[in-house]
Amino acid sequence: MHVFDAEFGKNWVGNKKMRGDYATPEGMYRITKKMDPGKTKYYKALLLNYPNTDDIQNFKKEVSKGALPSSARIGGLIEIHGNGGKGADWTEGCIAITDREMDIIYKLAGIGTPVTIVGSTIDLDNVLKR
Numbered sequence: 823m824h825v826f827d828a829e830f831g832k833n834w835v836g837n838k839k840m841r842g843d844y845a846t847p848e849g850m851y852r853i854t855k856k857m858d859p860g861k862t863k864y865y866k867a868l869l870l871n872y873p874n875t876d877d878i879q880n881f882k883k884e885v886s887k888g889a890l891p892s893s894a895r896i897g898g899l900i901e902i903h904g905n906g907g908k909g910a911d912w913t914e915g916c917i918a919i920t921d922r923e924m925d926i927i928y929k930l931a932g933i934g935t936p937v938t939i940v941g942s943t944i945d946l947d948n949v950l951k952r
Contacts, residue, residue: 824923824926824930827921828906828919829906829907829908829910829911830845830846830917830918831845831846831914831916832911834846836851838877838897840881840895840897841897841931842887843897844915846900846916846917848939849938850873850937851872851874851900851936852870852935852937853870853934854870854933856868861902862901862903864903865903865921867902867925867926868937869900870900870902873898894900898914900916902927902937903916903919904921904924906918907919907920929942
């Protein structure tokens with residue numbers, strides 16, 4: 823088993839709601855594409871199936887309730903990618919890990935591999951105390 827620290831979207835507190843919110847989606851996804859160096863600007867990348875059916879349903883519900891503007895778009899192109907290790911949450915919604923860690927995951931993962939994204943296993947109060 824491998825455990826890696828990851829860097830998320832700049833707005834990592836809370837689930838992704840729409841394109842441009844700089845949040846990383848949380849939930850169950852699958853890898854849909856593997857991108858070698860030169861096919862992504864982030865060393866290597868694994869494209870996820872965001873938005874999935876649940877994301878689309880939740881997005882439509884939020885728009886219909888007026889919680890999101892009718893002009894909002896759901897977004898996409900969420901990847902697990904390299905170039906991480908900066909020690910801060912900096913992506914536009916992706917999951918960044920170091921290139922060395924990306925090599926490990928890239929070798930183990932294939933198209934269809936399930937991915938569960940959990941924003942934090944530590945509650946916000948404890949994060950803020952650090």
